Amino acid sequence: MSSPSSGRLTAVLAFAGVVVAVMQTLMVPLLAQLPTLLHASSSDTAWVITITLLTGAVATPVLGRLGDMYGKRRMMLVALTLQVAGSLVCGLTTALLPMMIGRGLQGFAIGAIPLGISIMRDELPPERLGGAVGLMSSSLGIGGAFALPVAALVAEHFDWHILFLGAAVLGLAGLLLVLFVVPESAVRSPGRFDLTGAIGLSAGLVCLLLAISKGGTWGWGSTRTLASAGAAAVIFLAWGFFELRTAEPLVDLRTTARRPVLLTNLASITVGFALYATQLVPPQLLQLPTSTGYGLGLSMVVAGLCVAPSGLMMMAMSPVAAKLIAARGPKVSLLCGITVLGVGYAAGLALMGAGWQMAVFSGLAGAGVGLAYAAMPSLIMNAVPATETAAANGLNTLMRSIGTSSSSAVVGMVLAGMTIDLDGRAVPSLDGFRATFLIGLAACLAGLLVAFFIPGRTRPADTMLTGVVRSARDVLEGAAITLIGKTGEQAATTATDAAGRYSLNVPDGEFVLVCSAAGHQPEAAPVSGPGELDLTLSPAGRVSGAVHAKGSPVGGALLVTTDVCGEVAGSARTRADGTFDLGGLPPGRYTLAVARPGYRAAAVPVHIADGVVRREFSLIPATDDVPVTR
Known part of the structure; x- marks a missing residue:
């Protein structure tokens, strides 16, 4: 598979994230109707939401580790395939148990988000990584904000099964795009699961x-x-x-316990908590009847449109976050995001009187979440080896899930406990809505406190190892550069550009840099941090020629080169036309031997300097005289 452009790769992975968001959001308009639709009690139908959260929480770190071991693209395809299967199951049933099975399968798709972020780290150039990660990280909010009004429109006017069948179509589109556009990452962490x-x-x-x-x-x-x-x-x-x-x-707790990783994950819980509250409260307030004195009496579709600015601002903040991260580091972006989100909550206490006011609140919340979510993967990836990024980002996504699930429980408890009577039924009171906004504000303050203690990061350039790879005559384009950890794992890989230059992000620790190029001897050098390291590769010698017997080519003959110590330096077999080509030999003196059943073996000395040495063998049957060589 040829490498796709950075823009195309980013767009496909972000679309996969939006597909996951649609899967999560499409249930929101159906929440109140689930007991009727599934012919079950409200306590039982609550499991339709819970089961997705549970399977997503379990699948995220597991798929992340499997992605580091066997391929991130491969595991992403598995996650999207299960999402399509789950959507089809939900779209073809009206019973509780099949619905729970389908929603459980859909939950596996949540693991696609951290896998996509890790693929971006492996495949994108450093200057494009920040914006791409920000867009991918915000795709859950973006997709959710856009899907909510569409899902509400379908739920109001059409059969609710169409929501799940539509999600299956979107999932299939994302699956095919990933299959044909996204390359498999070469960065692996082999081992036992x-x-x-x-x-x-x-x-x-x-x-x-x-x-x-x-x-x-x-x-x-x-x-x-x-x-x-x-x-x-x-x-x-x-x-x-x-x-x-x-x-x-499965999870390297020593890596997870590193201060940047630990504090970023704790901050993720608070931001996830605050984000989910912004999605739970506005739709209810917007749809409550005006007879309550504070409800706005809007339709399900209009309420969804009032929440849509959240997704728009998340999308708009992705490039802003990338520039901020490049200039000041991801910690500053995280602090700014949590601050903007907190300001949104504070303003929201006074913005409850009209639909446009709730739209302003949603926009502020989306801007804050966009800045914060873009920073979290960068903080994680700067603190862990490349071979652990999928698992580490999966754990970070899990922390966000814990925050959102906690928010759902706490907000639900507050709104259920602070109610007024409306025509014989209990509905959330205005004080209940204000209390949830205050709780969200408190979560932002807690997140600010945690994020303040995250270690600041040096500029991206200060974490890079760069250099030029040359041959004896010119720079080498396309030379493979591999960073190997002290235990033998591959930490990062890249290739030189047309000017022979390369750049790699170097984690903390001791590494070996290996460089190889066709027609040249590989080179290795120890690396202990960022800086500049140029390499010069020596040309590799080659021996070519042909093997004949009484004028006829001899195919399948074995040729072996040994050095002056008797160690085997290379081997090859002749082709059907008797020719052979044996490369990758360092300069030096060798013995070249040829053997073929039914013929006498032969050997000649070979001196490899620079270039190609040609040798031809004329073998004779084993019963005849000595072979001739020249």
């Missing part, structure tokens, strides 16, 4: 998210909620103990 770690992490996440998502229904002090939370604590402690003692863990 940590099945025990995956099971332990899955069990702990299930217990934790059950407690968070069902606490409001079960009661926060109920036996089931406390048992789930307690089980999560015990499982995570045991899981952490196991992971620290495993040679190839």
